Amino acid sequence: MNNHFPAINLPKRLLLGPGPSEVDPRVYRAMIQPVMGHMDPLFLEILNQVQEMLRRSFRTRNAITFPIPGTGTAGMEAALINFIEPGDEAAVIVGGVFAARMCEIIERCGGKLNRFDVPWGTAADPDKIRQALRGKKIKVLAMVHSETSTGVCQPLEPIRQIAEELGALLVVDTVSSLGGLPLEVDAWKVDVSYSGSQKCLACPPGLAPITVGERAAEVLRKRRTLVQSWYLDMSMVEKYWSAERRYHHTPPVNMLFGLHEALRLLQEEGLEASWKRHRGAHAGLVAGLEALGLQMFVHDPAFRAATVNTIRIPEGVDDVRVRTCLLQRFGIEIAGGLADLKGKIWRVGLMGLTATPAMVLQLVSALEFVLAECGYKFQPGAGVAAAEKALAS
Amino acid sequence: MNNHFPAINLPKRLLLGPGPSEVDPRVYRAMIQPVMGHMDPLFLEILNQVQEMLRRSFRTRNAITFPIPGTGTAGMEAALINFIEPGDEAAVIVGGVFAARMCEIIERCGGKLNRFDVPWGTAADPDKIRQALRGKKIKVLAMVHSETSTGVCQPLEPIRQIAEELGALLVVDTVSSLGGLPLEVDAWKVDVSYSGSQKCLACPPGLAPITVGERAAEVLRKRRTLVQSWYLDMSMVEKYWSAERRYHHTPPVNMLFGLHEALRLLQEEGLEASWKRHRGAHAGLVAGLEALGLQMFVHDPAFRAATVNTIRIPEGVDDVRVRTCLLQRFGIEIAGGLADLKGKIWRVGLMGLTATPAMVLQLVSALEFVLAECGYKFQPGAGVAAAEKALAS
Numbered sequence: 001m002n003n004h005f006p007a008i009n010l011p012k013r014l015l016l017g018p019g020p021s022e023v024d025p026r027v028y029r030a031m032i033q034p035v036m037g038h039m040d041p042l043f044l045e046i047l048n049q050v051q052e053m054l055r056r057s058f059r060t061r062n063a064i065t066f067p068i069p070g071t072g073t074a075g076m077e078a079a080l081i082n083f084i085e086p087g088d089e090a091a092v093i094v095g096g097v098f099a100a101r102m103c104e105i106i107e108r109c110g111g112k113l114n115r116f117d118v119p120w121g122t123a124a125d126p127d128k129i130r131q132a133l134r135g136k137k138i139k140v141l142a143m144v145h146s147e148t149s150t151g152v153c154q155p156l157e158p159i160r161q162i163a164e165e166l167g168a169l170l171v172v173d174t175v176s177s178l179g180g181l182p183l184e185v186d187a188w189k190v191d192v193s194y195s196g197s198q199k200c201l202a203c204p205p206g207l208a209p210i211t212v213g214e215r216a217a218e219v220l221r222k223r224r225t226l227v228q229s230w231y232l233d234m235s236m237v238e239k240y241w242s243a244e245r246r247y248h249h250t251p252p253v254n255m256l257f258g259l260h261e262a263l264r265l266l267q268e269e270g271l272e273a274s275w276k277r278h279r280g281a282h283a284g285l286v287a288g289l290e291a292l293g294l295q296m297f298v299h300d301p302a303f304r305a306a307t308v309n310t311i312r313i314p315e316g317v318d319d320v321r322v323r324t325c326l327l328q329r330f331g332i333e334i335a336g337g338l339a340d341l342k343g344k345i346w347r348v349g350l351m352g353l354t355a356t357p358a359m360v361l362q363l364v365s366a367l368e369f370v371l372a373e374c375g376y377k378f379q380p381g382a383g384v385a386a387a388e389k390a391l392a393s
Numbered sequence: 394m395n396n397h398f399p400a401i402n403l404p405k406r407l408l409l410g411p412g413p414s415e416v417d418p419r420v421y422r423a424m425i426q427p428v429m430g431h432m433d434p435l436f437l438e439i440l441n442q443v444q445e446m447l448r449r450s451f452r453t454r455n456a457i458t459f460p461i462p463g464t465g466t467a468g469m470e471a472a473l474i475n476f477i478e479p480g481d482e483a484a485v486i487v488g489g490v491f492a493a494r495m496c497e498i499i500e501r502c503g504g505k506l507n508r509f510d511v512p513w514g515t516a517a518d519p520d521k522i523r524q525a526l527r528g529k530k531i532k533v534l535a536m537v538h539s540e541t542s543t544g545v546c547q548p549l550e551p552i553r554q555i556a557e558e559l560g561a562l563l564v565v566d567t568v569s570s571l572g573g574l575p576l577e578v579d580a581w582k583v584d585v586s587y588s589g590s591q592k593c594l595a596c597p598p599g600l601a602p603i604t605v606g607e608r609a610a611e612v613l614r615k616r617r618t619l620v621q622s623w624y625l626d627m628s629m630v631e632k633y634w635s636a637e638r639r640y641h642h643t644p645p646v647n648m649l650f651g652l653h654e655a656l657r658l659l660q661e662e663g664l665e666a667s668w669k670r671h672r673g674a675h676a677g678l679v680a681g682l683e684a685l686g687l688q689m690f691v692h693d694p695a696f697r698a699a700t701v702n703t704i705r706i707p708e709g710v711d712d713v714r715v716r717t718c719l720l721q722r723f724g725i726e727i728a729g730g731l732a733d734l735k736g737k738i739w740r741v742g743l744m745g746l747t748a749t750p751a752m753v754l755q756l757v758s759a760l761e762f763v764l765a766e767c768g769y770k771f772q773p774g775a776g777v778a779a780a781e782k783a784l785a786s
Contacts, residue, residue, distance in 0.1 A: 005442050005657050008650055010435055012427050020428045020646060028425035031647070034405050035413045035597045037726045042403055049398050069599070070463045070624060073642040077624045105623045198643060204428045206462070206599055206645030228621045230498045231463060231470045247731070249466040250591060252599030253413060254424070255648065257401055264398050333430045338640070 013327070015354065016363055017335040018148045018176065018308045020198035020205050022353040023262075027203055030261035031254045038250050046260055047251075051241065053263035057178060057201070057271060058193060058211045060185035066241040067207035067259060068232065069251050072175045072196030075208025077105050078232040079171050079194045083140055083216055085225050086110030090140040091133055091168070093124045093159065097149035097338045098173060102142050109228060114138065120150045120341065121310070123303040126158035133166060139219075141168040146177035148199075149338045151298050151310030151347065153181060160188050169216050175199060178209065179266055180278040180307040180351055191216040197255070200278070200307055202352025203262035206255045210234075274355075280391060281355040282306030285348065288364040288387025292371065292378045297345045307355070309348040310337075317374050319343045325373065330366040357391040406720070408747065409756055410728035411541045411569065411701045413591035413598050415746040416655075420596055423654035424647045431643050439653055440644075444634065446656035450571060450594075450664060451586060451604045453578035459634040460600035460652060461625065462644050465568045465589030468601025470498050471625040472564050472587045476533055476609055478618050479503030483533040484526055484561070486517045486547065489540035490731045491566060499535075502621060507531065513543045513734065514703070516696040519551035526559060532612075534561040539570035541592075542731045544691050544703030544740065546574060549581050557582070562609050568592060571602065572659055573671040573700040573744055584609040590648070593671070593700055595745025596655035599648045603627075667748075673784065674748040675699030678741065681757040681780025685764065685771045690738045700748070702741040703730075710767050712736045718766065723759040750784040 015022050036043040047066075055065045068075045080102060084090050090106045091114040092099055106113050116132055118124045124143075133141075141163045146153050156172065163170035169191040174183055178193075180200030185193055191213045198205035212220070212234060220235055227233040231249065239246040266274060282304070286296060289311055297310035313319050319336055323346070326332045337345040348363065364383040371378065408415050429436040440459075448458050461468045473495060477483050483499045484507040485492055499506050509525055511517045517536075526534075534556045539546050549565065556563035562584040567576055571586075573593030578586055584606045591598035605613070605627060613628055620626040624642065632639040659667060675697070679689060682704055690703035706712050712729055716739070719725045730738040741756065757776040764771065 005446055005653075005660060007657065008423055008426050008439055008653055010426055010429060010439075013429055013433065015428065015430060017430055019643060020430065023428050030401055031424060032421035033401050033403055035408065035416050035591070036403060036406055037408060037410055037413065037728075038598075039728075040406065040720070040726065046401055046403075053398055070467065071642045071645060074463065074624050077622060081621075101623065108619050108621050108623055196643070198428070204645065204647040205431075205643045206648055226501050228474075228501050229470060229625075230494065230501055231467050232622075232624075249464045250412060250589070250598045252464060252597065252645075252648070254597040255599055255645070260398075260401055264400065267398060327433070333433065335430075335432075 011331060014332045014362065016348050016359065017333045018347045018349040019196065019351065021202055021349055021351040023202055023204055024265055024353060026265065027258045027261045031258040033257050035253050038253060039247065043253065044245060046256065047241065050256060050260050050263065053267060054209050057263065057266060058185040059183060059187065060211050062185070062211045062213050063242070064212040064217055064234065064238050067197065067209045067256065069249065070208055071205050072208050073101070074232065075194030075196065075210050076102060076173060078210055078234060079192045080105050080142065081109045081229060081232065082227050082234045083169055083171070083192065083219050084109055084111040085223060087112065088139045089114060089137055090142060091116060091138045093118065093129060093143040093154065095122065095124065095150060095152055096120055096144065096147035098147055098175070099144045121152060121297050121299065123152055123154050126162060130162050133162065138166045138168040140171055141166060142171040144173040145183065146181055146305035146307055148176045148308050149341065151305050151308045152303050153305035156188050156190070160190065169219060176305065176307050176351065179274055180355065181305060182275050185211055197259055200351045201262050201266065203259050206252055207259055278306045278350065278355040281350040281357065281360050282309060284357060284360045284387045284391035285309055285350060285364070287390030288360065288383040291386030292368065292383040307349060307351045309350060311346045311348065313344060313346060314376055317371065317376050322370050322374060325370045326366055332363060332366055360387050360391060404724060407725045407755065409741050409752065410726045411740045411742040412589065412744065414595055414742055414744040416595055416597055417658055417746060419658065420651045420654045424651040426650050428646050431646060432640065436646065437638060439649065440634065443649060443653050443656065446660060447602050450656065450659060451578040452576060452580065453604050455578070455604045455606050457605040457610055457627065457631050460590065460602045460649065462642065463601055464598050465601050466494070467625065468587030468589065468603050469495060469566060471603055471627060472585045473498050473535065474502045474622060474625065475620050475627045476562055476564070476585065476612050477502055477504040478616060480505065481532040482507060482530055483535060484509060484531045486511065486522060486536040486552070488515065488517065488543060488545055489513055489537065490542035491540055491568070492537045495535050514545060514690050514692065516545055516547050519555060523555050526555065531559045531561040533564055534559060535564040537566040538576065539574055539698035539700055541569045541701050542734065544698050544701045545696050546698035549583070553581050553583065562612060569698065569700050569744065572667055573748065574698060575668050578604055590652055593744045594655050594659065596652050599645055600652055671699045671743065671748040674743045674750065674753050675702060677750060677753045677780045677784035678702055678743060678757070680783035681753065681776040684779030685761065685776040700742065700744045702743060704739045704741065706737060706739060707769055710764065710769050714767060715763050718763045719759060725756060725759055753780050753784060
């Protein structure tokens with residue numbers, strides 16, 4: 001590395017991968033409000049507003065609701081290690097990379113893991129889970145709402161029912177669903193849920209909103225042991241975010257300014273309107289892809305996450321060539337598969353700002369061009385036409 | 394809370410507390426480069442540059458050098474939990490809140506704590522530490538270089554000598570010193586050091602640069618147990634930051650853009666010029682304060698951190714009244730004392746952009762006005778004049 005470190009001057013990408021997603025200029029503008037002290041009374045008022053807007057986005061009245069100062073995985077870790085003590089039994093429904101990560105975190109904090117695997121690309125059958133866990137003393141039942149590695153949306157209500165039967169806390173990863181897919185933390189009795197700022201909330205990565213219900217808060221208060229992490233100990237972080245305002249760490253002030261504006265944008269649109277917009281964009285994309293003869297990786301439409309769209313890579317088409325061409329010539333980022341799905345699927349995020357007809361058409365038209373170059377056979381224009389028709393309906 | 398969440402519109406503060414500190418407009422501009430995918434080849438090149446500039450700032454060639462995706466405390470946690478396994482003996486030199494926090498983290502990760510307390514406001518006597526630890530099998534010796542809660546700068550080299558004698562890894566908190574106080578990670582054989590973005594690096598809070606030397610990396614590779622935290626497991630995070638580029642978590646992309654520019658500013662000035670500037674501003678402030686009859690909390694000038702200046706609150710002067718007046722009328726933030734020092738000291742940060750003659754004079758003149766209002770007796774103008782004289786020399 002030589003002595004020259006030029007200023008950053010990057011081309012504008014269109015981010016259609018599974019996150020980070022596009023960010024509104026209003027959010028960028030908010031992020032460069034001059035930094036403020038983390039105990040400044042005027043800054044604390046901003047925090048109150050962030051909290052209240054997060055509650056509305058999670059559809060909850062939970063007092064303990066705030067962004068963890070880290071990326072989505074920090075939220076996952078906080079959502080598990082605070083409620084699982086060494087020796088506690090925890091169960092995870094695993095259908096992808098992120099649920100598997102939950103298992104690793106549980107084992108690291110000394111939990112006894114009950115892992116319930118389902119084939120990637122499918123949703124779990126609640127009856128089978130019920131049977132597998134019957135009679136066990138499960139303290140935490142964890143699941144991923146929208147599995148960013150597979151594009152599966154696991155219906156929450158049947159799993160909540162099982163958690164109730166077991167007397168377990170229900171912990172739900174909503175990283176790629178909060179703001180984009182219907183989610184009702186209070187109505188569905190989700191005990192703990194966490195997300196990331198960089199998906200449907202359309203903010204840069206760096207914050208992990210979390211919400212903790214009263215039953216879970218009680219478990220936290222009754223711990224026999226200290227949480228292993230000082231940084232992510234919710235019982236302490238919470239004291240900064242509550243009326244007590246006790247200093248714990250210096251929060252990422254400018255990222256919080258950005259999240260405040262991103263949440264304002266969501267409030268302005270309305271949560272249900274946002275859900276509907278995501279569903280519409282997804283339907284348009286699927287119609288366009290299927291008109292090209294492509295297959296969605298998640299076979300059953302009922303279990304497809306509108307936010308993370310996974311596509312089987314057709315026989316004879318080179319994964320990397322397609323993605324490289326999209327990125328380098330069209331400036332469009334989509335992602336490949338993770339782990340066992342590498343080389344088998346593409347992942348297209350329609351989250352936040354990119355869940356719009358225009359973005360869907362941009363992607364489908366570019367994909368048509370690239371697939372044709374790769375020798376894949378289809379009727380030219382069919383994808384865009386079908387997407388447009390579906391988007392209009 | 395009503396339905397109205399207005400856009401953020403905060404007054405400009407002058408941040409002269411112990412962090413966050415002021416941020417250059419160039420850093421803000423860099424932060425709003427459009428977000429990029431964390432596996433985009435062009436973004437990965439930015440990461441290489443951030444790493445290399447961090448190495449130069451730490452004065453190290455350590456391969457493992459990058460910003461942890463969290464605030465300073467996340468850096469502290471990473472610097473301890475990766476190298477201490479349950480049952481390992483660790484020693485901490487404690488002279489303030491942040492060293493005490495190190496102790497809490499060590500106990501939470503199962504380390505056996507040897508705590509060496511020194512009166513707050515004084516530096517540790519190396520001979521006494523040597524005596525206290527003689528014959529012990531210490532794996533990690535941890536200390537704070539510049540204790541942000543007291544303003545003490547603990548000379549590093551004598552402690553490094555003790556670590557060598559003990560065969561212990563030396564872990565050093567440089568949160569309020571990196572970039573502002575002389576620090577030579579390689580020459581002083583510091584094994585692990587971490588900092589925060591929001592102090593002398595003059596970037597918003599949200600990143601914690603860390604560097605890990607080869608001896609410490611070897612300890613990490615030979616662990617018998619998994620690190621409790623998945624998020625802060627350096628053996629995994631490191632694989633994203635090395636040539637392997639293995640996905641671990643989605644890093645805070647725009648914060649990294651900001652840090653890149655902040656590091657460029659530091660490169661442009663030169664590290665030693667920055668150290669000198671901090672020392673000069675500190676000397677000016679001390680001269681001004683002493684001319685007003687105020688006393689520095691750290692009695693011995695040799696152990697004062699230039700970056701965090703601590704002042705005894707004079708008898709009869711109300712702590713909160715002074716700080717509130719400075720904040721609300723002058724827009725200047727300084728901080729009070731933490732823990733036992735609450736109500737006893739003020740903390741003034743001269744870090745990064747604020748370590749300049751102009752900032753020192755702004756503070757001293759405002760402080761003269763406020764102290765006079767509080768009935769404190771001194772010769773008007775004496776503080777500014779003395780500060781100016783010292784700054785010129």
